[in-house]
Amino acid sequence: MAEPSDLQSDDSGDDGRERDIDGGLEGFVDALVSHQRDIYAFIATLLTQAADIEDVYQQTCLALWKKRHQYDPRRAFFPWACGFAKNETLKQIRRSSRQVHLTEGMLELLAGAALADPRAEDRRVALDACLDKLSRPQRELLRTCYEGSRPIKAIASSMTISAAALTMRLQRIRQTVVRCVEKTLAAWEGS
Amino acid sequence: MSHTPGAAGTADNGELAHLIAALCDGHATTADRDRLELLLAQPTARAEYISTMRVHAELLWRWHRRRPLRLTTRPLVPLLGSRLVWAAAVGVAAACLLAVSLIGWPWAGKSKPAIRLTAVAEARLAETSPPYGSGDMLAPGDRIDLEAGLVELALPADIVVVLEGPARLEIREPNDLQLDQGRLTATLTRRGSGLTVRTPTAVVTDRGTQFGLDVDTAGRTDLRVFQGAVELAATADPGSQPAVVTAGNAAEVDADGRVALVDRPPRKAFVLTVPRPEPARPQTAYPWHPATAETLLDDPLAGDGRLAGSSPADRGGSGLGRWLAPADWSLDPVTGVLRVRSTGAALLPFQPEAGRVYRIAATLQVLEGSWAAIGLATGPNIATAGLDYAWMLQRQTTSLRLHDTARTIPNAAYLGPGQAGRIGRGDTRTGSQRRTIVLDTTGPSWRVFFLVDDLLIGSGDLSPPADGISHVALSVFENTVATISDVRVDVCQPE
Numbered sequence: 001m002a003e004p005s006d007l008q009s010d011d012s013g014d015d016g017r018e019r020d021i022d023g024g025l026e027g028f029v030d031a032l033v034s035h036q037r038d039i040y041a042f043i044a045t046l047l048t049q050a051a052d053i054e055d056v057y058q059q060t061c062l063a064l065w066k067k068r069h070q071y072d073p074r075r076a077f078f079p080w081a082c083g084f085a086k087n088e089t090l091k092q093i094r095r096s097s098r099q100v101h102l103t104e105g106m107l108e109l110l111a112g113a114a115l116a117d118p119r120a121e122d123r124r125v126a127l128d129a130c131l132d133k134l135s136r137p138q139r140e141l142l143r144t145c146y147e148g149s150r151p152i153k154a155i156a157s158s159m160t161i162s163a164a165a166l167t168m169r170l171q172r173i174r175q176t177v178v179r180c181v182e183k184t185l186a187a188w189e190g191s
Numbered sequence: 192m193s194h195t196p197g198a199a200g201t202a203d204n205g206e207l208a209h210l211i212a213a214l215c216d217g218h219a220t221t222a223d224r225d226r227l228e229l230l231l232a233q234p235t236a237r238a239e240y241i242s243t244m245r246v247h248a249e250l251l252w253r254w255h256r257r258r259p260l261r262l263t264t265r266p267l268v269p270l271l272g273s274r275l276v277w278a279a280a281v282g283v284a285a286a287c288l289l290a291v292s293l294i295g296w297p298w299a300g301k302s303k304p305a306i307r308l309t310a311v312a313e314a315r316l317a318e319t320s321p322p323y324g325s326g327d328m329l330a331p332g333d334r335i336d337l338e339a340g341l342v343e344l345a346l347p348a349d350i351v352v353v354l355e356g357p358a359r360l361e362i363r364e365p366n367d368l369q370l371d372q373g374r375l376t377a378t379l380t381r382r383g384s385g386l387t388v389r390t391p392t393a394v395v396t397d398r399g400t401q402f403g404l405d406v407d408t409a410g411r412t413d414l415r416v417f418q419g420a421v422e423l424a425a426t427a428d429p430g431s432q433p434a435v436v437t438a439g440n441a442a443e444v445d446a447d448g449r450v451a452l453v454d455r456p457p458r459k460a461f462v463l464t465v466p467r468p469e470p471a472r473p474q475t476a477y478p479w480h481p482a483t484a485e486t487l488l489d490d491p492l493a494g495d496g497r498l499a500g501s502s503p504a505d506r507g508g509s510g511l512g513r514w515l516a517p518a519d520w521s522l523d524p525v526t527g528v529l530r531v532r533s534t535g536a537a538l539l540p541f542q543p544e545a546g547r548v549y550r551i552a553a554t555l556q557v558l559e560g561s562w563a564a565i566g567l568a569t570g571p572n573i574a575t576a577g578l579d580y581a582w583m584l585q586r587q588t589t590s591l592r593l594h595d596t597a598r599t600i601p602n603a604a605y606l607g608p609g610q611a612g613r614i615g616r617g618d619t620r621t622g623s624q625r626r627t628i629v630l631d632t633t634g635p636s637w638r639v640f641f642l643v644d645d646l647l648i649g650s651g652d653l654s655p656p657a658d659g660i661s662h663v664a665l666s667v668f669e670n671t672v673a674t675i676s677d678v679r680v681d682v683c684q685p686e
Contacts, residue, residue, distance in 0.1 A: 029600055033587070034561040034670040037252055044248030045241060048214045050255050053248075069318050100219045106228050114241055121670070127249055146254040152216065171212035178246045 028068045031077035032061065038120060042082050045114035046089045046107050049099070050148055056092050060085045079115060086111050122185055130180035138173050145170050207236055211243050306330070306365055307345045310465040314340035314356065334361045337373065343465040350386050351378045353462050363389070372410075376403045376461045379419075389426070393444040396422040396433070403461035412444040415457055425450050477629045477640040477650070478548055484683040487549075488512075488539065488663070492529040492676045494522045498537055503678075510680070512540035515573050515662075529676065531563070534669040536573050538662035541680060545632045550681040551663055552627040557587040560671030562602075565626055565678075568664040569608075578666050579608040580653060581628050581639040587671070589619040604641040606651045614641060615649030625677075633685050 039060060044053045063084045071080070093101045117123070131139060144155055156166040210227040213219035230236045306329040316323060320336035335342060337356035344352045347365050354360055358373020367387045377386055378401045388395045391410030400419025406412050414423055416436045424433035427448025434450050436442045443453045488510030490503035499516040503509055516537035523530035543549055553565045566582020583604035601617030620643050629640035637653040663680060667673050
């Protein structure tokens with residue numbers, strides 16, 4: 001399988017520690033474990049729906065595992081892994097043509113932009129703070145919907161509201177959180 | 192749900208958010224998608240989309256009921272729940288069931304025999320081979336392509352087989368192996384058990400004995416019988432009576448299928464068991480003299496605020512010097528310990544002298560990500576690991592699902608910078624652990640002992656002898672979340 005070159009970087013980006021433990025399997029495993037959340041986030045930027053993201057994430061990790069001998073610890077792991085993730089995403093979109101996905105051209109455009117998130121760790125800390133700022137019912141609703149154990153319709157029914165009203169409520173809460181995270185990051189940048 | 196579209200390519204209030212939500216929640220239409228893509232042509236809209244999706248991704252990662260990550264190339268040990276792979280696995284399973292119903296399952300009505308890979312030593316598997324590890328279960332049809340090292344298999348009826356690379360082995364049945372190339376030994380201890388090993392030129396049948404086989408690239412088979420007796424037949428002459436080779440004798444089947452007793456020694460000694468790592472020993476192996484011991488540094492790392500610039504005395508501890516640390520390394524008032532998220536190292540001055548024994552310790556717990564470590568540094572480099580001598584790392588997990596069973600990726604200890612001078616095979620302890628490095632500078636070459644919760648896991652000589660050690664270092668690998676507490680350095684002098 002040919003990996004796309006546009007997502008690979010010549011910039012090492014690593015501090016040398018990734019050449020860990022015999023420079024072999026364990027170094028690869030360390031890099032995969034430490035970047036699994038970033039890989040998942042990269043895929044989620046392109047695919048949006050939980051079941052698709054999960055499938056592509058699993059397939060990406062499997063593809064990386066099969067190609068682990070090609071892993072060069074002198075190069076940055078994450079851009080290399082994102083090449084696999086993008087390939088698997090495109091395969092998934094071609095397979096599930098009945099669902100509405102972004103077009104391949106748009107995915108290419110977004111993939112480049114989604115790759116670099118130097119503030120990923122800050123973003124997670126900011127998200128913690130912003131979730132704390134939500135009211136308890138808002139936080140519980142968000143969690144219930146994201147857990148995925150019950151369909152939106154069932155959750156709406158138990159709240160005696162329509163699914164459309166629940167979707168709108170969810171969208172507003174999510175927007176509140178997104179704006180809070182961006183504001184928090186901007187404030188930290190200025191401090 | 193309705194919304195008012197703005198002009199082509201420009202988002203009005205909420206339109207972009209609405210379209211993104213529709214896509215996330217799975218009810219977007221093709222028209223929604225087209226409109227969204229028109230808006231995403233604008234860089235500001237793309238930035239908002241990516242911001243939203245990053246939060247969406249993080250919420251899914253935290254809360255969505257996700258499947259454990261399983262890395263396997265075998266469809267019958269599927270990525271459970273993965274719709275795609277599961278569908279493929281169902282197809283293969285159906286085909287297998289059909290085949291079994293046609294040819295009959297050899298162990299019908301009995302418990303299914305199992306082959307377990309019980310030990311490996313310096314083993315390197317070929318890329319074409321599945322990533323077997325110690326503890327993996329193998330089944331008929333599985334192949335091991337071993338480029339180097341040793342692999343030990345436990346077959347049913349207490350049969351132990353040791354494969355020595357380079358070697359290629361296929362499991363035909365639990366007690367029927369195909370050795371295409373390489374060396375193996377088999378030990379059968381139970382009466383009535385049997386094992387057949389086929390090579391390109393021979394069939395070896397054993398019923399309670401110990402023997403070695405060496406198959407070269409031309410297929411020539413060299414058989415050595417250590418105990419008991421073995422039947423040897425040439426595949427080129429299937430109708431002939433097999434030869435019986437008894438203990439202390441050797442026979443060869445050449446590439447043309449000729450069988451002959453030989454009296455030359457084997458090209459190298461056979462390996463009958465795979466060496467196991469030494470168990471950790473209680474700590475008594477390093478010199479320590481409590482009567483002369485004193486504390487140089489004691490920092491509980493409990494409290495609040497940034498670590499950088501603070502001193503142990505700020506937290507009721509003792510010791511000179513102030514911490515050098517990344518700006519975002521701070522003490523967590525909730526957990527009461529140093530909680531670290533970003534790559535880097537925290538350093539506190541420490542310069543060992545000759546003629547002493549130092550004990551450097553910290554309590555580590557890796558909560559998420561890869562690993563955290565304690566060690567010694569030679570310079571004030573806080574941006575990277577900063578671990579130059581005598582350091583040991585602890586992982587979040589040492590048992591990873593890399594196949595159909597867990598594989599152990601141990602913690603590790605090193606004498607030198609980077610990953611130079613690895614000591615021992617590492618330990619597998621996770622959770623909150625007290626990790627101690629003992630530095631003995633009393634001899635001409637300095638000696639290091641690594642301990643986990645007072646169990647010695649390895650030791651070695653520091654070479655070159657600790658030139659310019661300047662700091663005690665705490666370090667985390669990228670994207671790792673860890674807590675670190677109770678950093679302490681004690682010293683004693685020989686009595």
